[in-house]
Amino acid sequence: MDITVDRINDVAVATIPVEELDASNAAELKRDMATIVERDTKVVLDLSKLRFIDSSGLGAILSCLRHVTARGGDLKLVGLTSSVRSAFELVRLHRLFDIFATRGEAVRAFEQPVATV
Amino acid sequence: MAVAELQATISDLGVFALRHTGPLAEILDDAVQRVAAALGIDACGIFELRDDGLLLKAGVGWTERSVDPATLDATVVISTKDGPFGVLGARASRGLPFTDPELTFLQCAANVIGSAIERHVADARLRRLARAQRALSLSNEALIRASDEAALLARVCAIVVEEAGFRLCWVGRAEHDERKTVRPVAQAGFEKGYLERLRITWGDSERGHGPTGRCIRTRQTVVAQHIATDPEMAPWRAEALERGYESSAAIPLLVDGALFGALNIYAAEPDAFDPEELRLLTELAADLGFGLMLLRTRARALEVEVGSRIQQTLLFDPPPVDVAGLQIAVRTVPSQLIDGDFYMFIRHRGGVLDVVLGDVMGKGVPAALVGAATKGYFLHALADLTALAAGGAAPAPVDVIARVNAGIVRRLIELESFVTLAYTRIDVERGCLDLVDCGHTGLLHWREAAGECDVRHGTNLPLGTKEDEVYTPVSIAFAPGDLFLLYSDGITEARNDAGEPFGLARLEACLREHRDHPPVVLVEAIRKAVVDFSAFGRLSDDVTAVAVRIERKG
Numbered sequence: 224m225d226i227t228v229d230r231i232n233d234v235a236v237a238t239i240p241v242e243e244l245d246a247s248n249a250a251e252l253k254r255d256m257a258t259i260v261e262r263d264t265k266v267v268l269d270l271s272k273l274r275f276i277d278s279s280g281l282g283a284i285l286s287c288l289r290h291v292t293a294r295g296g297d298l299k300l301v302g303l304t305s306s307v308r309s310a311f312e313l314v315r316l317h318r319l320f321d322i323f324a325t326r327g328e329a330v331r332a333f334e335q336p337v338a339t340v
Numbered sequence: 341m342a343v344a345e346l347q348a349t350i351s352d353l354g355v356f357a358l359r360h361t362g363p364l365a366e367i368l369d370d371a372v373q374r375v376a377a378a379l380g381i382d383a384c385g386i387f388e389l390r391d392d393g394l395l396l397k398a399g400v401g402w403t404e405r406s407v408d409p410a411t412l413d414a415t416v417v418i419s420t421k422d423g424p425f426g427v428l429g430a431r432a433s434r435g436l437p438f439t440d441p442e443l444t445f446l447q448c449a450a451n452v453i454g455s456a457i458e459r460h461v462a463d464a465r466l467r468r469l470a471r472a473q474r475a476l477s478l479s480n481e482a483l484i485r486a487s488d489e490a491a492l493l494a495r496v497c498a499i500v501v502e503e504a505g506f507r508l509c510w511v512g513r514a515e516h517d518e519r520k521t522v523r524p525v526a527q528a529g530f531e532k533g534y535l536e537r538l539r540i541t542w543g544d545s546e547r548g549h550g551p552t553g554r555c556i557r558t559r560q561t562v563v564a565q566h567i568a569t570d571p572e573m574a575p576w577r578a579e580a581l582e583r584g585y586e587s588s589a590a591i592p593l594l595v596d597g598a599l600f601g602a603l604n605i606y607a608a609e610p611d612a613f614d615p616e617e618l619r620l621l622t623e624l625a626a627d628l629g630f631g632l633m634l635l636r637t638r639a640r641a642l643e644v645e646v647g648s649r650i651q652q653t654l655l656f657d658p659p660p661v662d663v664a665g666l667q668i669a670v671r672t673v674p675s676q677l678i679d680g681d682f683y684m685f686i687r688h689r690g691g692v693l694d695v696v697l698g699d700v701m702g703k704g705v706p707a708a709l710v711g712a713a714t715k716g717y718f719l720h721a722l723a724d725l726t727a728l729a730a731g732g733a734a735p736a737p738v739d740v741i742a743r744v745n746a747g748i749v750r751r752l753i754e755l756e757s758f759v760t761l762a763y764t765r766i767d768v769e770r771g772c773l774d775l776v777d778c779g780h781t782g783l784l785h786w787r788e789a790a791g792e793c794d795v796r797h798g799t800n801l802p803l804g805t806k807e808d809e810v811y812t813p814v815s816i817a818f819a820p821g822d823l824f825l826l827y828s829d830g831i832t833e834a835r836n837d838a839g840e841p842f843g844l845a846r847l848e849a850c851l852r853e854h855r856d857h858p859p860v861v862l863v864e865a866i867r868k869a870v871v872d873f874s875a876f877g878r879l880s881d882d883v884t885a886v887a888v889r890i891e892r893k894g
Contacts, residue, residue: 245880246703253756258518277833277881278701278760285805286756313829314760314779315801 224248226255231330235263239270244280252283260287264296267329271302276310285316297321299329346445349378353449357456364460368398368453375428375449376400379442383431386453389424391569397426414438416450420458428453465614468505472620475504479624483631492635493526496628500605500621501529507585507608510535511593513601514542514556522552522601529606534583538576547575555590555602561622563589565611586610589618591625596633603628647708648674654712655682664691665768665891671863672884673871679882680707680759681828682715686722688734691768697826697886698761699780701802707757714759714803717744737763737776738811745803745811752804759803762826766888773824774813778802781829784848786855788821793848823859824888825851830881831866837875846873859887 229236237259241248259266268284276284284300291298299321303311311317323329353374357367368386376384385399385407393406409415412429419425428450432438438446479496486492493511500509510527514520520543524535541548542556549572551562564570565587567580580588585606593600603625607613613621651674659668672681680700687693698714700707721743725735741763752758762780766773775783777798785794798814818824827847834842850869854862863885870883 254516275839278699278758278829279703282701282756282758285758289753289756313781315799316779316805318801319805 234265234330234333236267243275245277246279249279249283256287260290265333266291266298268300269302273307276307301329343441350448354452367456371453372398372400382433388426416447418450418454420454425457471504472617475499476624497526497528506605508606510604551590552602559592561591563613584608587612589613594629643705647705650708657684663693667859667889669859669863670886671867675879675881680711681882681884682711693766695764698759699828701758717747737765741811749804749807758805773816776813784825786823820890820892822890826886828884830883834870834874836873842873859889862887
């Protein structure tokens with residue numbers, strides 16, 4: 224799939240170009256995100272075009288998160304439509320992701336120093 | 341020389357050219373010798389017209405391979421119906437100009453030579469077409485007999501080389517890696533390390549601009565009729581010519597509309613691919629794509645069969661029929677793609693029953709195997725914890741799940757999979773159900789006394805997503821007449837023609853409608869409602885429903 228990447232400062236903002244993410248194209252997403260998650264440590268995934276996601280799709284996004292965090296980075300999500308948000312919440316995966324309403328907020332979250340306890 | 345003798349020579353030349361069945365070169369050699377002898381000259385030659393000048397094809401008395409026409413004393417054009425082939429040229433050794441009868445003789449000889457070339461070209465073309473036709477029919481036979489992809493591709497390459505007479509044939513698969521590699525997956529013919537050195541890509545770079553790369557990018561057949569001069573062939577020219585490849589064609593290979601790669605064919609002659617032959621080879625490639633699709637369909641059908649056998653034998657237990665105070669029914673419909681739904685029923689002392697419904701992310705045999713493995717982990721965890729517990733008491737569901745997750749989380753992460761799960765423990769005596777919900781769909785609870793249906797959720801993550809997850813049970817009190825329904829997301833996410841999901845509201849409506857029927861009727865009604873609702877009655881995900889009724893007293 225044709226994932227476009229915008230650079231805002233040192234953050235890579237990748238837009239998922241499809242409306243549906245399921246078993247038929249989840250592997251394609253993982254494949255096409257591979258170069259981004261292996262190169263960048265600050266990644267924002269823009270899901271605003273997405274209308275439907277199933278467990279395979281969630282799995283693909285989770286696998287992107289794992290690749291980035293394994294290299295000390297983070298992946299944040301923006302633009303979740305209500306149905307996509309429900310899918311994340313149903314499986315409770317929203318607990319594993321930082322989710323923001325806009326790209327700006329997500330990018331700013333990378334800029335803020337990590338709070339230490 | 342007398343005109344009669346010249347005429348006799350023309351006649352002999354014509355007879356030889358017509359009857360000779362050997363290569364064209366022999367006819368041309370014979371012609372120049374007869375012409376030179378008849379005119380009593382030292383140098384006579386047949387020159388082919390090339391972009392870069394006249395190239396000697398046959399001759400007597402020449403030392404050079406190419407010739408400046410101005411140095412010839414006589415030249416006559418050799419015409420064919422495809423246009424001029426070249427010239428018949430002569431040098432008069434006597435220092436005298438050629439006479440008119442001699443020039444007429446030369447033209448007659450050129451006409452005979454032109455006809456011979458025409459016939460030879462037509463014969464060669466017919467022979468090639470017949471061979472291409474035979475290759476097509478043999479490769480179609482191979483399609484029917486093929487048992488796997490690699491063998492089919494290798495057989496078709498061998499047919500193209502052995503039957504259609506090409507020098508090399510290989511199949512390149514378009515890889516979706518960063519370099520967009522074209523990986524050779526089958527080959528036949530004279531190759532001698534060529535494919536290893538190709539390093540072709542289908543990306544938009546120099547190594548992607550050869551026939552194969554362009555063919556894959558554009559999904560069109562691309563021909564290089566003259567490898568020696570084609571500028572796009574520059575990166576491979578020396579290696580190709582060294583191995584005797586003069587022309588090549590790359591034909592797209594599509595499997596069920598999706599691009600597989602390219603069928604690449606090399607000929608020992610330049611200009612070897614005429615439209616009719618290309619049509620046959622394109623048909624061969626299309627049939628090969630169809631054959632690959634058939635093999636994949638067969639493989640998928642086999643996978644569905646294996647997957648559903650795994651489900652029936654490993655993933656699904658029959659529900660117990662004699663648990664005091666409970667009626668239990670299960671209905672499951674595997675989807676076309678086999679999903680990893682699984683369920684189990686575990687009986688403990690004192691009429692306590694665990695009902696577990698899980699769903700593995702992903703599809704196919706891998707998901708079914710992960711389901712089977714997860715189930716195995718559960719049985720081990722239960723056995724271990726029960727053995728450790730005082731008096732063999734049933735271990736708490738949260739402990740069982742924590743143990744399973746600890747054992748399986750790393751493996752699931754490696755497999756890039758996860759498992760959603762609803763673990764329920766039903767204790768009829770205490771009138772209490774404990775739910776541990778790991779990212780699963782909700783649990784529906786029909787409360788008979790209130791006439792209400794609740795959707796209950798837990799808060800835990802699926803197995804395989806977090807190593808140190810702390811599991812929390814949700815306790816739900818129930819009364820006789822109540823009904824619980826566990827279900828897979830294949831029910832709520834089933835979609836109709838308009839793309840609308842079946843959703844929770846329809847499921848609840850089903851439950852309300854059949855709440856007074858035995859659970860076995862309810863789960864069947866749910867199955868039917870979901871199948872009727874789904875687009876074309878086809879399910880894209882497994883549909884599993886487990887209904888448990890608390891029996892009414894008396």
